[in-house]
Amino acid sequence: MTALAAAVWLSFRGFRTEPAGRRRMALLVFRLMAALLVLVLLLEPGIELRAESRVRARVALLFDTSRSMKFPSAPSGPTRAEELQRWAAQHHADLAQLAARFQVDVYGFDKELQPADLGRLPTDPQGPSTDILGALNAAASGGTGGRPLAGLFVASDGADNAELSQGVSPAAAAELRRLNAPVFVLPVGAQALKDLAVEKIAVDDFAFVRNQVTVDVIVTARGFGSTEVPVVLRREGQVVAQKTIHIDGSRSRYELKLTFVPDRTGKFAFTVTVPVYDGEAIAQNNSRSFVLKVIRDRVRVLLVVGRPSWDVRFLRQLLKRDPNVDLISFFILRTPGDDPHSSQDELSLIPFPTQEIFQEQLKTFDVVIFQNFNHRPYRMSQYLDGIAAYVLGGDQSFSAGDYAGTPIEEVLPVALLPSGPTAVDETPAQVHLTESGRRHPITELATAGSQNESIWAALPRLPGLNTIGPLKGGAQTLLVSSEGRPILVIGEAGRGRVLALLSDSSWYWSFVAAGAQQGPRAYETFWHSAIRWLVRDPALTPMRVAAERPSFEPGGEAPALDVQVRGSDYGAAAGAQIAVVTSSATDPVPRPMGAALAGPDGSARVILPPLPAGAYKATVTAKRADGSAVGEAEDAFVVAPASRELIEAAPRPDLLQAIAEATKGRVVDTSDALATLPWRDPERVEVGQRTSKPLWDNWKVLALLCLVVGTEWTLRRRWGYA
Amino acid sequence: MIPRECVTLTLMLTRRTFVGLGLALVARRTLAFGEAARLMFAQVRHGGRWDPRPDGLSRLAWEISKRTSIETSPMVKAMALADPELFRYPMAVLSSDQAFPPPADNEVSELRRYLSYGGFLLIDDASGTRGGAFEQSARQLVSRIVPAAQLGRVPRDHVLYKSFYLLEGPAGRVAATPDLEALELGGRLAVLYSGNDLVGALARDSLGTWEFEVTPGGELQREKSIRLGVNVAMYALCLDYKEDQVHIPFIMKRRRI
Numbered sequence: 001m002t003a004l005a006a007a008v009w010l011s012f013r014g015f016r017t018e019p020a021g022r023r024r025m026a027l028l029v030f031r032l033m034a035a036l037l038v039l040v041l042l043l044e045p046g047i048e049l050r051a052e053s054r055v056r057a058r059v060a061l062l063f064d065t066s067r068s069m070k071f072p073s074a075p076s077g078p079t080r081a082e083e084l085q086r087w088a089a090q091h092h093a094d095l096a097q098l099a100a101r102f103q104v105d106v107y108g109f110d111k112e113l114q115p116a117d118l119g120r121l122p123t124d125p126q127g128p129s130t131d132i133l134g135a136l137n138a139a140a141s142g143g144t145g146g147r148p149l150a151g152l153f154v155a156s157d158g159a160d161n162a163e164l165s166q167g168v169s170p171a172a173a174a175e176l177r178r179l180n181a182p183v184f185v186l187p188v189g190a191q192a193l194k195d196l197a198v199e200k201i202a203v204d205d206f207a208f209v210r211n212q213v214t215v216d217v218i219v220t221a222r223g224f225g226s227t228e229v230p231v232v233l234r235r236e237g238q239v240v241a242q243k244t245i246h247i248d249g250s251r252s253r254y255e256l257k258l259t260f261v262p263d264r265t266g267k268f269a270f271t272v273t274v275p276v277y278d279g280e281a282i283a284q285n286n287s288r289s290f291v292l293k294v295i296r297d298r299v300r301v302l303l304v305v306g307r308p309s310w311d312v313r314f315l316r317q318l319l320k321r322d323p324n325v326d327l328i329s330f331f332i333l334r335t336p337g338d339d340p341h342s343s344q345d346e347l348s349l350i351p352f353p354t355q356e357i358f359q360e361q362l363k364t365f366d367v368v369i370f371q372n373f374n375h376r377p378y379r380m381s382q383y384l385d386g387i388a389a390y391v392l393g394g395d396q397s398f399s400a401g402d403y404a405g406t407p408i409e410e411v412l413p414v415a416l417l418p419s420g421p422t423a424v425d426e427t428p429a430q431v432h433l434t435e436s437g438r439r440h441p442i443t444e445l446a447t448a449g450s451q452n453e454s455i456w457a458a459l460p461r462l463p464g465l466n467t468i469g470p471l472k473g474g475a476q477t478l479l480v481s482s483e484g485r486p487i488l489v490i491g492e493a494g495r496g497r498v499l500a501l502l503s504d505s506s507w508y509w510s511f512v513a514a515g516a517q518q519g520p521r522a523y524e525t526f527w528h529s530a531i532r533w534l535v536r537d538p539a540l541t542p543m544r545v546a547a548e549r550p551s552f553e554p555g556g557e558a559p560a561l562d563v564q565v566r567g568s569d570y571g572a573a574a575g576a577q578i579a580v581v582t583s584s585a586t587d588p589v590p591r592p593m594g595a596a597l598a599g600p601d602g603s604a605r606v607i608l609p610p611l612p613a614g615a616y617k618a619t620v621t622a623k624r625a626d627g628s629a630v631g632e633a634e635d636a637f638v639v640a641p642a643s644r645e646l647i648e649a650a651p652r653p654d655l656l657q658a659i660a661e662a663t664k665g666r667v668v669d670t671s672d673a674l675a676t677l678p679w680r681d682p683e684r685v686e687v688g689q690r691t692s693k694p695l696w697d698n699w700k701v702l703a704l705l706c707l708v709v710g711t712e713w714t715l716r717r718r719w720g721y722a
Numbered sequence: 723m724i725p726r727e728c729v730t731l732t733l734m735l736t737r738r739t740f741v742g743l744g745l746a747l748v749a750r751r752t753l754a755f756g757e758a759a760r761l762m763f764a765q766v767r768h769g770g771r772w773d774p775r776p777d778g779l780s781r782l783a784w785e786i787s788k789r790t791s792i793e794t795s796p797m798v799k800a801m802a803l804a805d806p807e808l809f810r811y812p813m814a815v816l817s818s819d820q821a822f823p824p825p826a827d828n829e830v831s832e833l834r835r836y837l838s839y840g841g842f843l844l845i846d847d848a849s850g851t852r853g854g855a856f857e858q859s860a861r862q863l864v865s866r867i868v869p870a871a872q873l874g875r876v877p878r879d880h881v882l883y884k885s886f887y888l889l890e891g892p893a894g895r896v897a898a899t900p901d902l903e904a905l906e907l908g909g910r911l912a913v914l915y916s917g918n919d920l921v922g923a924l925a926r927d928s929l930g931t932w933e934f935e936v937t938p939g940g941e942l943q944r945e946k947s948i949r950l951g952v953n954v955a956m957y958a959l960c961l962d963y964k965e966d967q968v969h970i971p972f973i974m975k976r977r978r979i
Contacts (some may be wrong), residue, residue, distance in 0.1 A: 307793060308959035316960075346887055348884040350968065511839055514839035516806065
């Protein structure tokens, strides 16, 4: 174009001195026409012919099909899903009107979006979660034929548990605006706005006994005015912690901490509950359960010693070295008959805190060891009730320690004789395993049976034994002398266990054995195993039951228990009859729930019937074919929804309103007609056929160019120009 | 009423109970599981004059029995370091008043085993001479037990000085050295060296009179020697029991008195 303009300008310069204006004008016109024709040839102009038609915009209707829609829309009313169905039936004509104007796409949504039939919305929705934003995005980008989006319609309870679970964040609002279409929302179940829920519990999987446990609880309250709400933590029905929160209606989430100190080990089901108030949307979310395993951090051992001896010295040294043992020891260093030839201030002795130990602190110990201890001078018999576990031994113990007739004798696995010269038998004793001792973990010094037996047989002889009366029912003798005198007898007493070692020379198995080139390993293994057995170390429990999982889904899913049946002698109880009873926090009465027969290896799986939501304790008992009891074991489990869909199911019309506001849509009432909503109606045409016709590609243009150029040349020559 | 293990217990008990206790004590001693249940000293029989104070250890055992709840045996077992029976007596005493021939390697090896598995050895220099021949022999022996280690001073706040009596320092027939020395194994004193003839201060003749004069402190020093002997035996049996937290406030209070 510039070149053409320059050429015209230069040519005009050549005849601008022409005095005749008509000539000058004629030349200029011809040259301009020539330039124009050259330009036409260069630009190749043409005409395009198109067949066009107008396109209908698209409307997406989204209906919530998540499981929260199964909750009632109003107290004692139909479910939210049923309410939605009723709305669809009432709006049949309205929707037909809408379909006349727009392409209407109908979807169901929960975790994902899927096409749906408006006439067949589910009455029993099973969607595992609710993702409203994801559904809107998917619906907006879907559709056929690239139709413009006139708007979206969402019918839901608003119980989102995905990106909008915490409300419409700035990022979510920006994403909603990018839809570029209004979202009209129909809140379902909004009539049941009142709801109190234990929304979340945070607690470790395990805790240490006698150490404070903190349970973080989040309670949500919607539709409540100013009120005080008690939050209670129960362990299998028993209240262990309680706090009151003040709900003032200004916010919906309330965080609190419940603390308690577990007093025994095991696996327990806990439940956090808030009261169910009249008119609440959902009663099921007013309690939540969890299972907590309480373990020992260290075994607390109280060692009470009648007088210093080598047996005491080696045992105390062993326990002190054990990082898993917290040892408190008290030695009687001086009896009333001893005369130290000094004043009290020259001695390092302290008063023996009998009352403090045996009345105030006793329950804080896992194991109490009376070693060669004559309790009578210290008048301790009044305190000896309720001790969990004992280990005794020595010439001041058992019959010789005047324990006959005391509470100690009641829990001992052996009967005692009156104190007298025969209370101790000084005949050296070679140790042998009994049949029970061959299987029992306390006396397992080697995994191979024959090797275990030979280790015990090789240990140094003990210099003497306590004399006892007959064994009590349920007692087991694990070690005997060559002549059959009991050396180690164990038994159970209430929730505790008792171990009676009828010697004060177990140190022979350490130091004297070391002198015989055997080393102290047998001694150390024996005592470590004994302590573990006494405190019911789970690894040494003969009969075990374990729920397949700590939590099961309510309805449908049947809880399964794996049972391992071994007798107290640790032998597999093949063919034992297993019976399971369960109790829960709300129903403490044990109910029979299942039975099975133990296999050849003593194991069995018991499938329980599906249980309603709650915290359960399963107690498994096993009996032999002859009816004799084998043992009992317990485990705890919870039946509770794992998904947030059923936990955080309260309707959230506020969230739906925020979505509508972010997209310039609005909240729709059930009586509103969809066809009358202010849908966006953008113009969109569709091109059917297209034809192009060139305007320059013919002889006429060329002939005209030749004519113009020729005329201009002729005139220029006639008027005397070069 | 809180029963006590100290003197005040006697005052709080009735006369009838007290008599009963006395009878029970006597009866108890007849019931013991033979010698194995009692504290019995082993006297190391070495190549030199291994028994310079024949009556001393029996006297110490008697004093311990009379003053504390420890059951002791008046017998003293004399045995060589390589004797496997030595392991039935976790507390051994090595003594002399002159040099002794170096023990054989197998004897040193057995002694090392004895000490590392929990044995306790009291080395008592009966000569009472600092840097004397016995001391040199003893130090050579200790250096062979644990080659990289040597005897070190026992600090005055060590539990050894408060295991029964509250003591200020060492004592013995003489005051040749101001401190006890020890070899520590596994966090406990395994070898204790006394350079002041501790056992000599306790020795009596057959008529029961003191065999040696105690210098320079006289009878007060002898009483301190007995108390140190009691504390050593108590330490061997109880180790660091008196360092348990429960004892500390009482001991601190009495130390200030």
